[in-house]
Amino acid sequence: MLNSQPNAEARRLDALHKLNLLDTPSSEAFDRITRMAASLFKLPIAAISLSDANRQWFKSRVGVEHDSIPRLRAPCGQIADSSDVLVIPDLAQDDYYRDSLLAAQGIRYYAGAPLTTNDGHCLGAMCVLGTEPRDTAPEELSALCDLAGMVMAQIELQHALGRVDAVSGLPNRHQYIEDFHDLQLDAGDNEQRLAVLLNLATPDQLNHAARAMKSTYLDELVTEGARWLREEIGRGQRIYHVATAQFMLLSPPGRTLAEWLPKVEARMQRAQIIARTHHVATPSAGVVPFEVHHDDALSVLRKARSAAFDAMARPSHVAVYSHEEDALYQRRFNLLNDFSAALTSRDQLRLVFQPRICVATDACLGAEALLRWNHPTLGAVSPGEFIPIVERSGLAQATTAWVLDAALRQQHTWRQAGMALQVSVNVSAANLSEDGFADSVHACLARHHLPPDCLELEITESAIMEEPLKAHATLADIAALGVGLAIDDFGTGYSSLSYLQKMPADVVKIDQSFIRDLEHGARQQALVKAMITLSQDLGHRVVAEGVESEAVLAFLRDAGCDEAQGYLFAAPMEAPAFAAYLRW
Known part of the structure; x- marks a missing residue:
């Protein structure tokens, strides 16, 4: 396969560079988190370290004079590669790091938690360092991971393009991912849910409309689709605008496929009538049953899209996710x-x-x-x-x-x-x-x-x-x-x-x-x-x-x-x- 490590690193670096964090001035929002880390661990050194191609650059630091170090044999670089928590009780006793720059500067202890984007790219680490060997309690590691989460929340707050789509007025893909994560935290064991993705038009229809219709056509299609969905679904359920002409919603707990599928099909019949009357469009819907703790947000979104594309060839324009068809497409x-x-x-x-x-x-x-x-x-x-x-x-x-x-x-x-x-x-x-x-x-x-x-x-x-x-x-x-x-x-x-x-x-x-x-x-x-x-x-x-x-x-x-x-x-x-x- 082509998902080689060099390609993965290129995508990771691209995600880092898009955030425009490197070589920017420090800010109190990040410094506050770094000071909190040093205080919690009672250690002299803490840093928010971002792993560039050949260096570790510190967005915020306590107890460190320089703003970057070489990435070679830097523990934060290992975290960027693995996306895992790393603890080194004593660098002097570690076969790999005993000859590193940190060890040469008298650093003996290191602990770091990954800074990971919603798309799974590790930007670097929230790390603490000490000049004496020490053990790490589980609650300390948990606190370090929480601090890393706070760093990423601050990064997203500063650099994400908002959480509401300007055209539809609905929560966007970023918000869907965050809400899905919260759902995983609150859901019970083995909780089952359903996801429905509505595709407003086929790819060919969107391409032809872009060439033949006025520039406001797509905005009008999305605005009317969002309005119709709000009327159909009601205020009690959140609808997400996850792509140009795609909307996503998650079922409340306890809903079954047998209960929801007829409702989706009935709504799609009404959607077909509206689409034929007002737009040159053929909506379709994909339905995905999923287990909250087993699937992640992007996996559910991909499966729902796969089902929605399968639905384009169905008389009802509704399809339930098929593992067999998805596996064939992926093959x-x-x-x-x-x-x-x-x-x-x-x-x-x-x-x-x-x-x-x-x-x-x-x-x-x-x-x-x-x-x-x-x-x-x-x-x-x-x-x-x-x-x-x-x-x-x-x-x-x-x-x-x-x-x-x-x-x-x-x-x-x-x-x-x-x-x-x-x-x-x-x-x-x-x-x-x-x-x-x-x-x-x-x-x-x-x-x-x-x-x-x-x-x-x-x-x-x-x-x-x-x-x-x-x-x-x-x-x-x-x-x-x-x-x-x-x-x-x-x-x-x-x-x-x-x-x-x-x-x-x-x-x-x-x-x-x-x-x-x-x-x-x-x-x-x-x-x-x-x-x-x-x-x-x-x-x-x-x-x-x-x-x-x-x-x-x-x-x-x-x-x-x-x-x-x-x-x-x-x-x-x-x-x-x-x-x-x-x-x-």
Whole structure:
């Protein structure tokens, strides 16, 4: 995974720097807490220490002359790394700290409690120090943690952007987090609650409105949504404005999902009517049952958002949090993050090759290059799982570039061994809208000293339809290079016949959904035969995908199909196995 320690430290430092505390004058609000710490412990030294990248800077200090020390071997730096309380009864007896700067200055005792933000970033420590070894009573540590909490409350008071949203007039995300923490302190053992997140509009609706509507549209949507919620929920319950167009509320104790869910669904029906009447918006609601002492504020908020997004596809526009669906979404998200690293690794990604066979002669005319991923911890990840995720992400262009380079490198190796055939590579919608894609294909061919006709690019109709004008211009440039073009998954798009006329394609590949079990369906046979005839009449060669039986092959031969691809001939093979297949 990508949650590495260096990234965590970068986020921690970013949280510290955003507060603008470093190198600022001391204030009585902080000095009062520091003096209280020294007095409670009856020690000469106390400090509010903030851990920067290479130093410990003191926002407030008692008994310390300098305002900073190096972070190396500083106990407060260890707290910043661990976010845990640290007590060192005697630095002179500690293997790690006996040679530290503090020990050299005569410090023998140290105790520190972490200064932690609501987002979990440790800024530094509230610490006390002494020149003699000593023990620490539990009540002293408890008091030190309370003082650290007072420091963070003061920091938040000075630097948080208030606790009430200016547009909705409702408590904001900061207040939700604080109230949730208070709820955990007051709740009984095993207390169950419900959280409901209302999403006023889908992400696409908000994006389109931002481009097409007046600038006050979102403010009006939020203001009316907040007003409606206050009327629906009443004065006795707090509503939080936790994101741009999202509101959160927590159930009173004792409410059950069976009791609350019908009420949420009824209110969402009314919300749909209002949204359709006054705004171009589709509200949705996510409901999360949670155990107060088991879940934290941000975890409940994330789960509620996940459920609200699932609700967008439900007729009621309400969904209860599903651990299974959430786990699937998180897996997709993690796979996408991990795939970025896979693109730069040497041993995770590889290509396999499936032969394309001449129906009339049984000769192998080419191969389709297919991407495979061996994840370092998950093992083999199905291409059906990771490729759709990657194609919808910002990694689509880099992935095609990787596949294209690897396929042409292998093509060069085969040609040096006397094996001349065409290799097909799949191209995504992102490539067709990419400026200079045809130039990058030409450059890759030149880099591997290969002729253009050794390569074929496969494009789906749906990919072309995302940006038709741009896609057709790109395809025309590629065709002008002499590179082959194939319409992949033919028959599954929305405008198959029109695209047959417009695309500068050489090949049409009939989708495997039409080919499997072809021998058992007369209507399906008639449809496939019509596809073959029409495509050939328009000047295209036809490839049938997913051929798995001799009966299907016999039908395709009688129908005049040009090529076939499928498990009847061979499964996708590693490069050495494919070379052996050709020689055999």
